[in-house]
Amino acid sequence: MQTELILRRARSDEASALTELALAAKAFWGYDDDFIESCRAEMTFSPGDVAQRHIVVAEVDGEMVGFYSVDGEPPTGELGNMWVRPDQIGTGLGKVLWQHAMATAAAAGHEHLDIDSEPYAEGFYLKMGAERVGESLSGSIPGRVLPRLRVAV
Template sequence: MNIQKTKIEDHIRLTEITKKSKAYWGYSDEQMKKWSNNLTITIDYIKTNPAFNLVDENQIVGYYSYLRLENNQVKLDNLFILPEYIGKGFGSFLMNDFLERIRNEKCQKIILDSEPNAEQFYQKIGFTKIGEFETSIKNRFMPIMEMNL
C-alpha cells in the first residue's frame, strides 16, 4: 500500500471511487443521480488541486484532494476509499499522509465539510465540529470541521 500523486488520466477511477464510497452510506439511486455532477472528478480539478491516490496491489482504492486557501489554511475537499476498504485502516493511512504533507507545507489550519456518517472518523483524528449546514436532503446536516496544526 502506498500513496502516489494523482495523474489526470485517473479522473475516471477517482469518480468511480467517489460515487461508490458515497453510496456506501445508503443513499438512494435517485439521490446519487442528483449528486452525480458534484461527485465527478474532472481533469481540470486534478490539474488545479493537489490530489493523491492510495494504491494497493497496483489498483487505486482511495484518494484525497485539497484546496489551498488564504492565511496558511487548506480545505480537505475529498477523502474517499472503496467500500470494501472502509473500516480497515485505509482511511487513517490516507489521512496520516495528508496531515504529514500539510504540516510540511507549513499550513496552520485544516477545514472540511464532513459526510455526516464520517464525522466520528474525523473527530478521532482530532478535528472539531465548528458548525453545520443543511444539505439538499431535508434534515440532513453536513458538519463543518477544523483542525489547528
C-alpha cells in the same frame, strides 16, 4: 505475496476513476440511487481538476483504493475529499490517508484544515482530532446540512 500500499499524486487520466470511487464510497452509507445521482455533478472530477488540485491516491496492487485532496492556500486549507473504496472501509486505510493528508498540509504551510463532512464520516474525523465548528449547506441537495469540522495541522 505481500501487498504494498503506494501513496502518489493522482494523474489527470484518473479523473473518472476518482469520480467513481467517490460515488461508490458515498453509496456505502446506504443512500439510494436518486440521492447518489443528485451528488454526481458535485463529486465529478475532470482531468483539469486533477491537474490543478493536490489529490493523493492510495493504490494497492495497481488498484486505486482511496484518495484525498488538500485544497486552498495556507494558513487554512480544506480537506476537500477523503474517500475509501467500500471494501477497504474499516481496514485502517482511512487513518493512513488522514496521517498523510496532515503531513501534506503541514508541509504546504497549513495551520488548519476545514472539512465539510459526510455526516456518516463525522465520527471518524472527530476520532482523528477534528472538532465540529458549525454547519455547511450541501452543494448537491437543497436544504441538506453537513457538519463543518476543523483540525489543527
